[in-house]
Amino acid sequence: MLMDLSAILKGVPWTIALTLASFIVGAALGLPLCAMRLSTNGVLRLTSTSIVVSCRSIPPIVWLFFVFFGIGNGLIAMSPFTAAVVGLGVVTAANMSEIYRGALTAIHPGQFEAAKVLNLTKSQQFRDVILPQLTRIALPSGATYLIGLLKDSAVASTIGVSDLAYQSYHVSQQTFRGLSVYAAAALLYILLSLPIAWLSRWTDLQLRSRVSR
Template sequence: MQDTILAIIEGVPWTVALTAITFLLGAILGLPLCAMRLSKFYVIRAVATWIVVICRSIPPIVWLFFVFFGIGNDIISMSPFVAAALGLGIVTAANMSEVYRGALTAIHPGQFEAARVLNLNRAQQFRDVVFPQLIRIALPTAATYLIGLLKDSAVASTIGVSELAFQAYHVSQQTFQGLSVYGAAALLYIALSLPIAWLSRWADLRLRSRVSR
């Protein structure tokens, strides 16, 4: 049984790495996409809106197949891990842009007016007024999405990434102990998710105390 658990645990680093890289990629790409959604120009807003709608409407597994079997075979060769990170990153960028947009629109307009009265330039407005509130408002939603992304990373097993679900499947095929193997995998997913929830709660309380000062 110990060997079985160790074999499943071998997939944990890949799951953590894939989740972290995908979330970071999506968080970065989501910023310009959010800016486009809030643009004063209709064409830019429309393009960004359609990008978000398309990216969110297609299931993550289809994006993985499109990147790995489509782009990976016909345009540029890439490893299953890279393809999974790109495929999930596309969906994450679209979702994170909506998280940012929701947080920005939740900031009271009076905050921006007060910043202008204090003669703060745009950089100072963003650093001192917008950014602290943006992070505080977006953090709970972003953390919830990160936990969901951790679970969604299991679809990477379909293209051969040796993450947690991939390892659990192959161990169950070798040992014929599906109940115990997938039960152990489920506990590992819970163990990975709980720290994210706790850290999010802790960071949210810290940010609230700073903003309220």
């Protein structure tokens, strides 16, 4: 059993790396996508809306197959890990853009007006006034999505990424102990989720304490 657990644990670094890489890519791409969604330009709004709706409507596993078997085989050679990051990153970008948009609409309009009255440049308005509030408001939803992304990363095993799900499947096939193997995998997913929840709550409390001062 210890050997089985050791084999399953080999997938933990891949799961963590895939989750973090996909989230970073999605969080970065979500900002311009959100800006397009809120733009006064109708073409940009329509384009961003189409992207968001498409990415959120299609299951992540379909995106992974499209990237790995479609783009990866036909246009650009990709490793399974790279294809998984691209596929999950695209889905994450669409969801994070909506989280950002919801956070922006939650900021009181007076904050935008005050930033303009102070004669700040647009970059200063965003960096010094809007971004801190956006971060605080979007943090709980972003952390919740990150935990969900950790679980969704299991679909990457279908294209050969050696994550927790991939290692668990192979161990179960070799040992014929599916229940105990997948129970161990489930426990590992829970243990990986707990630090994210704790760090999110701690950061949220720190940000709120600063605001209350």
